[in-house]
Amino acid sequence: MYRFTKTTLTGLIGAFAMASCFMGVVRAEFPEKAIEFVIPFGAGGSADIEGRLLANAMSKVLGVPVVPVNKVGGGGAVTYTHLKNSKPDGYTIAWASTSLLTSSGIGNIPFDHSALDHLGQVEFQPMIVSVKGNAKWQTFKEFADYCKANPGKLKIANSGTGSATHIAAVAVENAMGCKVIHLPVGIKRRNATVLSGEADAAVGPLTATRRLAKAGKLRMLAAPTAERNPVAPDVPTMKELGYDADLDLFRSLAVPKGTPAAVVARLKEAMVTAANSAAFKDLAKKNGFTIKPLVGKDFDQRLAKDGAVVISIMKGAGIYKSKTK
Amino acid sequence: MIQDAALGFSQASQFSSLVATAIGVMFGLTVGMIPGMTISTGIIIVLPLTYTLDPNISIALLLGLYVAGMTGGSFTAILLNIPGTPSASATAIDGFPLKERGEAGRALGIAIVASFVGGIVSFGCLYLIAPQLADLALNFRAPDLFALVLFGLTIICSFAAKSLIKGLVSAALGLMIVTVGQDPMMGTARFTFDNVNLLSGVHFLTAMIGLFAIPELIKSICTPATLMPETQKKIGSFWSVFPRLADLKQILRPMLIGSPIGSFLGLLPGAGGPIAAFISYDYAKKSSKNPEEYGKGSIEGIAAPESANNAVTGGALIPMMTLGIPGDPVTAILIGALLVHGLAPGPLLFLERGDFAYGLIFSFFFANIFNLILALVGVRLLVKLLNTPRAFMMPTIGLLCVIGSYALRNSFFDIYVMLAFGVIGLIMRWVDMPVVPLLLALVLGKPLEEHLRVSLISSQGDYSIFLQSPFSVGFLSLAAFSVLWSLVVVPWRDRLRAKKLEGPTSQ
Incomplete structure (x- = not known):
């Protein structure tokens, strides 16, 4: 019995030593632990279903668990505030959407989209x-x-x-x-x-x-958009009918400001791979959203354009109460 | 519709759903049996476990618990003369004397069978009425819904409060708490003091865990270690629980009285199990051939209230599923449990998720079947659980309360909210103020405000919109009637009674 315990103990110590050596080697490699994937809307809704599937697909790419967590409230404000206050290490990412622009405009978060770093767009729908x-x-x-x-x-x-x-x-x-x-x-x-x-x-x-x-x-x-949507090709766009209105509902991923560039690059790559995975494509076909990853400048353009649309409409309607300094 | 019903049946009869129903029934019998643990407390405890389950499986579990809790309450009512749940109070009147005569098994068997019949009758009502009512409710507009919610609120306050003032204070408190958070119409923050945690408001399940479970825990710390001595619960042989044919014949009439009364009173928000049980006991006694036996161990006196309190469950599910209006704390929690899974109870549930809606109805059916079988076979074993020391039980419940309030929204802040409501619940218990009006105000407050404001936006501020639809006028009249009833008729009746007692010369 005594011998057995001793052997086990030695073995365990050895295993730990080896593991820590191994971890020392790969320390630079992100990610090394589970990633929190914050969903701003409630369980069972479309943001939740789509987000959970994407998190699952990203977990397969990154090799660590990507854990979906719903932080519901304030039309997204609770999640965006949580993200802004999180450590910029890449282990907290948020399933952002057009709601980031609207909750900033109505004044429920005291900052705008520039207070966060963005991985890019995953999908959109009219x-x-x-x-x-x-x-x-x-x-x-x-x-x-x-x-x-x-x-x-x-x-x-x-x-x-x-x-x-x-x-x-x-x-x-x-x-x-x-x-x-x-x-x-x-x-x-x-x-x-x-x-x-x-x-x-x-x-x-x-x-x-x-x-x-x-x-x-x-x-x-x-649909108040510029281009016909492949999911509903029969629905005319307002542009082609001669009306000027262009605002899609996009979903994207965001991380806290100041997340290291290498980490952002790794997450971006995982996001794009996950967005193009078979499982996510199936869901898109079933539910009717359009997968269209946009990163870097392309997504910045979208944020700037949609942000301007939201702000000008809110101002026109008299509900613009932004607290952004 | 037939397709949905078939799909629902196959969902409810899946192996995993059936297992969940059976587990729910076992748990329900247990919490129902333990005095001081209400069905609400039981549901609160298992709730966090259901967050991660499939919605149809978790609802099967919760329904099993709801149905069996009503039956479990009668065990302690019969064996100890202490009703395990308030709904079983009427059962003790005849159940305990029968046990004293050495016929505990017979009394338990009658209670179990009567529960089953009541449950099945109310299942019939649920299956037939709910889809029709949902269809009708699809035509309801904001003013109609406002009037309906208002009616729900008035009838609840008049029923739930022993003292009208205290009941109203409790409800008003609930309505005030609801205003914290995001303004439902304007989307802006309201009474949040710039705290982002308050932006989503107080979740009523968090409040409920605190209000119901914490005072219960505190109370149990102040009570004796075990629930009852071994000698008090002799049931008899295994077969003594199975009722005889002659008994079944005799209880047919009281069951046929109790089941419809229970189903109907379940439909009305606020009435609930205890009232249904007493009304049907009273009615069965008045119409019985041998009323003199009531109170001395009549099996009819067990069958009438037991069939009624179980029939309440199916009745209460009707407004919950079709209108999203809870009739009691348990259906309020069930609404919360559905919302956790993104399923909003209401008329659209049958249109958009007909499979799930019918799955729920059939799970309710299976819950009643399991309740009959498991209770008859397992009652001798279950009663042994009453010996579990509270030292094991209470810390577990406390832990589950904390987990439950955190896991609801993954918010640590909510644990403090839950504890704060625990203190509120304790204070309310000390000043003898009912908590149910507060809870239902928390559930109904938001729709009340939303429907009122949408109506007025729609009519551009013209209040006559509430008088333009027959539904709205109907519900508003009912609301007015129920307020008049509790403000004028009830006090007048009480005064009259008091006068009679004092004699004509006084005053």
Whole structure:
């Protein structure tokens, strides 16, 4: 018994010694422990489902666990604040989205997107203007003409004042050039209010609209974008209809400011590989978002462009309360 | 719809779902049995374990617990004359005398079978009514929903409070707490003092863990070490629990009274198990051929309340699933458990996730089947658990409270929130203020505000929008009626009673 214990002990010490030598060799190599993958929205929602799958795919590339953690609240503000206050070592990354721009604009975080470092975009999807399946408007033009004939009468539902869908709805309103009533009914009641007839239309992400549109309960009229989306090629864009509105819902990855360049490069590479993995592509096909990794300057451009759109729309609507210094 | 029902049935009858239901039932029988541990406390304890499970499996577990908790309460009511849950209070009236006559097994068997019948009848109601109600509720607009939530709030306050003032204070406190966090309409911060942790508000499950579990823990520290001495729980042989045919015939009528009463009262927010049990006991007694036996160990007196309190479960699931309105703390937690998985109870649940909605309904069915089998076979074993020293049980519960409140949002801050609500719960217990109105205000406060403000945005500030829809007018009248009832009719009735007692000359 005694001998056994001694042998075991020696063996253990040896193993530890070897392990620490080994770790010493690879210390420079990021990552060496689990990475926290913060999701700003609740379990079961599309941000959560997509984020979890991406985290899983990234974990396979990086060889360490990438652990999804939901930090919900304030339309993303809780997650972005947590990320900003985290150590810039690459072990905390956030599943950011257009909500970063909107929560900064409405003043729920006292900083803007430049306070974080960005790995880049993973995917995007258009936000769709939809009406009830049996509504009298067959096309967006009919809808806009009705609005012009009856200004201040049409009601458009969105997920909440200052959310990306509200910004898109205001963009649609501006493009039509007539007043509408915005109903900030929340994510869960957005489609329900159109189905009950309470709202005449809703603006919602494609992934949240597609299922009900397929079942004939909703009719997709247009997307406030420049290019037709491959997932819903039948839905005309506002640009081609002659209206000026261009705002997609993007999802991207962000890390704290000051994360070492080598770490950022490794994470970027993992992000792009994971985004193009078979599992993530399957999910994109099933749910209806478009995978389009954008890194470096390309993504900076997107942030700058979308940021300007959000700010100008918020200012126009009188809800711009940014606390950025 | 048929497809959804079939899909739901296959989900609920999966091996993993069935195992989860059975585990939930075992756990429910246990917590129901232990005096001082309510079904709410039991659900709070297992809740963190369900965060990581599939939604249909975790809901199967929780439903098993809900159903079996109602039955478990009757075990201690019969054996010790201490109802394990408030809903089993009426069962003790006849259950304990029957046990004193040496027929404990018979009493337990009757309670178990009556529970099963009540549960199955309410399953029928749930299956038939819920999809129809969901269809109807799809037409509800913001003013209708506001009126409905308001009605839910009034009826809860009038039922849950022994003292109206204390009940109202408790509810008002809940409504005030709800305003902390992001403004639901404007998206801006409200009463957060620039603390980002407060931006998402107080989660009602966090509050609930503190309000229910912490005072329970403190109380148990001040009570004796074991729950009861060995000698008090002689049940008899294994077969004594299985009811005889003659008994079954005799309890058919009280069960047929108790089951519909329970299902109906379950539908109404706020009524809940104890009230249903007493009403059906009373009614069964009044309409019985031999009412003089009631109170002395009549099996009818066990069957009526037991079928009623289990029938409440299916009834209470109807408004919870179709309208997202909880009728009692347990359904409030179930709403929270669904939301954790991103499934919002409400009319759209049947449209968008019909498979899940029917899966839930069928899990409820299986929970009742398991409850019958496991309770009949396992009651002799389960009762031994009453000897578990609290020294083992209570630290485990305390630990699970902390884990549960952290894991809900992965926020350490929420643990402090939970402990703060524990202190609030203790204070409320000391001043004898009911916590249920506070809890339900926490659940209903947000939809109340949202629907009110959406209505007014929609009507451009015109309050007459609440009088334009028949649904809204109907619910508002019900709300007014329920307030009048508890403010005017109940005190008047009490005064009248008091007068009768004092005699005509007084005053």
